[in-house]
Amino acid sequence: AFPCHVDACHVDQEHRREFPILLLPAASSLHTRLSPPRRTMRSKHAPTLLSLAPLFVLALLLGVVALATVRSGWQQQQVGAPSILSSRTYGPDGTLSVRRPLYARSGLGKLFGGSAATSQYPIMGDEDIMSQKEHGTTMKPVQMELKYGCDRNTADRICCFNRHYAEHSGYFRTTKWLNEVDRTTETTYFDSVTGKPLFVAPRGRSFEDFLRESEVHGWPSFRDEEVVWENVRVLRDGETVSVDGTHLGHNLPDVKGNRYCINLVSVAGSPTV
Numbered sequence: 001a002f003p004c005h006v007d008a009c010h011v012d013q014e015h016r017r018e019f020p021i022l023l024l025p026a027a028s029s030l031h032t033r034l035s036p037p038r039r040t041m042r043s044k045h046a047p048t049l050l051s052l053a054p055l056f057v058l059a060l061l062l063g064v065v066a067l068a069t070v071r072s073g074w075q076q077q078q079v080g081a082p083s084i085l086s087s088r089t090y091g092p093d094g095t096l097s098v099r100r101p102l103y104a105r106s107g108l109g110k111l112f113g114g115s116a117a118t119s120q121y122p123i124m125g126d127e128d129i130m131s132q133k134e135h136g137t138t139m140k141p142v143q144m145e146l147k148y149g150c151d152r153n154t155a156d157r158i159c160c161f162n163r164h165y166a167e168h169s170g171y172f173r174t175t176k177w178l179n180e181v182d183r184t185t186e187t188t189y190f191d192s193v194t195g196k197p198l199f200v201a202p203r204g205r206s207f208e209d210f211l212r213e214s215e216v217h218g219w220p221s222f223r224d225e226e227v228v229w230e231n232v233r234v235l236r237d238g239e240t241v242s243v244d245g246t247h248l249g250h251n252l253p254d255v256k257g258n259r260y261c262i263n264l265v266s267v268a269g270s271p272t273v
Contacts, residue, residue, distance in 0.1 A: 121224040125233025136160035137245040142192045146268040148177040155265035169218030172264045183207040193246045195272035201226040222260040
């Protein structure tokens with residue numbers, strides 16, 4: 001006779017042989033209760049190498065952009081009228097940092113669609129252009145009457161006694177330029193000191209495109225085809241000047257190519273007879 005309660009773990013070997021059907025289900029049930037659930041070698045939700053490919057590509061692109069940012073050069077510009085500085089753009093010392101993207105001035109320009117690396121422009125000039133003359137880097141002061149209501153003192157300081165500084169971002173909005181410029185045709189911009197033509201814009205684009213780009217960057221922004229290269233040169237550090245020593249601005253290339261970021265006070269002159 002067998003006890004009323006049969007425990008598969010304690011049935012002796014003799015009785016185990018006689019009741020295989022009774023003991024096996026009980027042992028199986030007990031094993032199920034006591035054993036942890038089985039784990040497969042890989043969860044069905046585990047990511048595969050193929051699914052991670054887009055993340056690798058994104059990381060690579062971010063790395064290229066980070067490299068371009070870290071290694072890009074910085075140029076310092078200071079406002080001509082510090083009374084209306086933008087705290088978002090300018091530092092506590094009144095200077096504006098302008099970054100020249102690495103991809104815009106190196107072989108990476110091709111990767112990002114830029115043409116600066118293959119263009120025949122800008123036409124480079126020697127440092128001697130900006131040597132000291134009778135009135136700073138020019139032979140004489142700026143003209144007495146400048147266009148668009150530009151301030152003469154600011155213009156003379158930026159054009160003749162300056163290599164790195166600029167009128168404040170958006171200065172052109174405080175002048176009469178947008179009210180007086182002819183939006184239906186090309187406008188010639190003259191050297192505020194000599195009266196020589198320096199830029200003709202818009203050329204190859206609409207005035208709206210020219211104005212939109214200028215508003216985005218904060219200064220009138222010209223392209224290669226809008227420069228009168230007979231009278232304009234660019235130095236090794238990007239400084240853009242007239243052949244007579246007038247400081248105009250800087251060449252700050254972007255993915256479209258060379259972009260000449262120019263002070264309005266430097267190109268507000270009238271043509272000389």
